Amino acid sequence: MTIIQRQLVRINWDGPFTVEQVKNRDYVEATEHGIYQIYGNHVIFGPNSLLYIGKAEDQSFSCRIGQHLDWLINFEGISIYLGTINDEDFAFEPEDDRWTEWRQLLRKVESYTIWWHSPPCNSSNINTHSLQNTDTLHVQNWGKIGRLSFEYSFPWAQFGNSTDTKRFPRIDEVEEVLNQPK
Numbered sequence: 292m293t294i295i296q297r298q299l300v301r302i303n304w305d306g307p308f309t310v311e312q313v314k315n316r317d318y319v320e321a322t323e324h325g326i327y328q329i330y331g332n333h334v335i336f337g338p339n340s341l342l343y344i345g346k347a348e349d350q351s352f353s354c355r356i357g358q359h360l361d362w363l364i365n366f367e368g369i370s371i372y373l374g375t376i377n378d379e380d381f382a383f384e385p386e387d388d389r390w391t392e393w394r395q396l397l398r399k400v401e402s403y404t405i406w407w408h409s410p411p412c413n414s415s416n417i418n419t420h421s422l423q424n425t426d427t428l429h430v431q432n433w434g435k436i437g438r439l440s441f442e443y444s445f446p447w448a449q450f451g452n453s454t455d456t457k458r459f460p461r462i463d464e465v466e467e468v469l470n471q472p473k
Contacts, residue, residue, distance in 0.1 A: 297429040304434040306372030323351040325375035331366035343412040346401040372437045
């Protein structure tokens with residue numbers, strides 16, 4: 292039987308915030324890096340639509356959101372949710388040399404979250420997401436998650452050659468993989 296080790300990553304979300312609230316946040320190292328969601332009124336998807344998912348990796352949420360002002364002016368009803376990786380899933384001190392590992396994990400979570408939800412204002416990671424980077428990733432969203440799925444993972448990444456990778460596997464596909472010799 293094949294056992295796949297999953298990496299659980301819980302994202303703690305807070306919000307909604309206005310652009311001004313995010314720009315004026317006090318800088319607290321532990322809560323100022325992670326991923327974020329931007330919502331607003333979209334001409335096709337309607338009010339309070341998920342428009343964009345991004346990450347604040349080497350800069351604060353405040354600084355990163357400020358870089359979106361040029362296109363945010365085209366939307367009304369903007370609200371922002373901020374997410375940080377749960378300390379139990381990746382705890383370290385800012386002085387640690389584990390920043391590289393944390394950045395890689397953050398990039399995987401952002402890429403996977405964009406691919407899974409496909410916000411209209413994201414241009415990267417929607418069609419170019421690589422299953423190889425996240426085939427063991429299991430993301431859970433906690434707190435004020437906006438319109439994100441509560442959780443998503445690739446339990447079916449090994450099944451078949453289907454181009455529809457967002458589908459769940461049929462039971463015969465699961466049995467086939469589980470019954471393969473090591």
